[in-house]
Amino acid sequence: MLVESNVMQNLNNEIRKLIKGDIKFDEPLSAHTSLGIGGPVDIMVFPEDPQSLKNILLVAEKENIPVYVIGAGTNLLVPDGSIEGIAVSLKAFRSIELTRDSDEHNVVLYAGSGVPLPMLVNFARKYGYSGIEALAGIPGYVGGAVYMNAGSFGVEIRDVIVSVAIMNSHGRIEVSDKDKLEFSYRSFNLPEGSIILSANIILRRDDPAEVDRRTREFLSRKKAAHPLGELSAGCVFKNPPGDSAGRLIDAAGCKGMRTGGAEVSRVHANYFINKGGATCRDFIELMQAVKVKVKAFSGIDLEPEVKIVGEII
Numbered sequence: 294m295l296v297e298s299n300v301m302q303n304l305n306n307e308i309r310k311l312i313k314g315d316i317k318f319d320e321p322l323s324a325h326t327s328l329g330i331g332g333p334v335d336i337m338v339f340p341e342d343p344q345s346l347k348n349i350l351l352v353a354e355k356e357n358i359p360v361y362v363i364g365a366g367t368n369l370l371v372p373d374g375s376i377e378g379i380a381v382s383l384k385a386f387r388s389i390e391l392t393r394d395s396d397e398h399n400v401v402l403y404a405g406s407g408v409p410l411p412m413l414v415n416f417a418r419k420y421g422y423s424g425i426e427a428l429a430g431i432p433g434y435v436g437g438a439v440y441m442n443a444g445s446f447g448v449e450i451r452d453v454i455v456s457v458a459i460m461n462s463h464g465r466i467e468v469s470d471k472d473k474l475e476f477s478y479r480s481f482n483l484p485e486g487s488i489i490l491s492a493n494i495i496l497r498r499d500d501p502a503e504v505d506r507r508t509r510e511f512l513s514r515k516k517a518a519h520p521l522g523e524l525s526a527g528c529v530f531k532n533p534p535g536d537s538a539g540r541l542i543d544a545a546g547c548k549g550m551r552t553g554g555a556e557v558s559r560v561h562a563n564y565f566i567n568k569g570g571a572t573c574r575d576f577i578e579l580m581q582a583v584k585v586k587v588k589a590f591s592g593i594d595l596e597p598e599v600k601i602v603g604e605i606i
Contacts, residue, residue: 307352312345314338314385322371322380322602325363327432328526328567330576331371331602334361337380343490346381347464350488353379354462361602362488365409367433368441368527371602373573381488383407383436389416392493400496401455406436406489410443418508421501424453425494426508430515432527436489441598442476446511451476455493462486479531479598520560524567529580530595538595539563542583545590552579 308316316338322331335358340346353360359378363369386405389412395401400422404413414429416422427448431438438450439457451471458468461484475482483489515521530538542548542562550557554571557579558564565579584595 311348314341326366329524332374334376334380339382341385364437365433370599402494404435405491408435410438418505421499421504422496423499423504424496427511429508429512440481453494455495457492458490460488520558525564526599528563528598529565531598541587545586547583555579
């Protein structure tokens with residue numbers, strides 16, 4: 294464990310008094326990532342309310358300890374060794390509610406950051422709310438979807454955002470309307486140290502049968518073109534302007550390339566799969582090898598989409 298023992302004891306005592314929710318020490322993050330990769334983190338906490346989250350951030354700030362929001366562990370690459378700091382899971386923040394802003398044509402939904410995105414898509418499908426059918430099949434939580442501006446088939450989460458509630462590193466909560474937020478391709482300009490608590494999204498009222506049909510159609514297309522049943526972190530590289538990272542990787546002859554237990558998917562080349570026993574180092578080395586081949590073939594430098602937690606040693 295990397296945090297000094299006396300600091301750890303203080304943290305143990307303080308956190309247990311200050312938060313509602315589960316606390317785990319020396320918790321392997323491999324159990325909390327879609328890749329099944331990641332070493333143990335000093336502390337992992339599962340706060341049940343905003344006040345508990347605020348208390349965690351204040352303790353971490355006082356002790357100068359880094360905080361990582363893990364979410365559903367998708368699109369994350371975690372080092373194999375010990376990780377210093379506190380990992381936070383907001384899986385308890387999973388409420389979906391109708392707001393009072395609804396009208397006869399539209400509905401505004403409140404979604405907590407811990408709501409699984411498939412759960413939100415299914416909620417909309419059940420009640421006939423249209424606008425996020427194309428996001429069917431994307432894993433992760435709403436908080437991560439906002440942070441990464443998740444998208445598929447030409448639809449992005451920013452298209453339906455009304456506002457986002459954010460807690461800064463000092464525990465202060467602010468709600469920002471969409472026109473004050475900076476979204477870009479697979480990115481959201483979240484202030485450093487801040488955490489997404491929830492989002493309000495606007496959807497159109499529609500025939501539930503039609504929303505269901507479109508959702509199923511998009512999900513079917515997703516399953517046909519992506520290795521959804523494999524251990525992966527989703528798309529590894531961002532699409533360069535006017536092209537597809539998957540197409541470039543495929544064209545460069547990288548499908549099936551392997552480093553240790555990590556392999557470039559033969560179904561979708563922008564997915565790297567943990568075929569069993571893959572390490573973070575395997576994944577990093579495979580990413581670098583693919584970047585080199587794509588650069589040599591097309592002259593394009595691929596930019597990573599996956600986020601790396603902590604430092605790769």
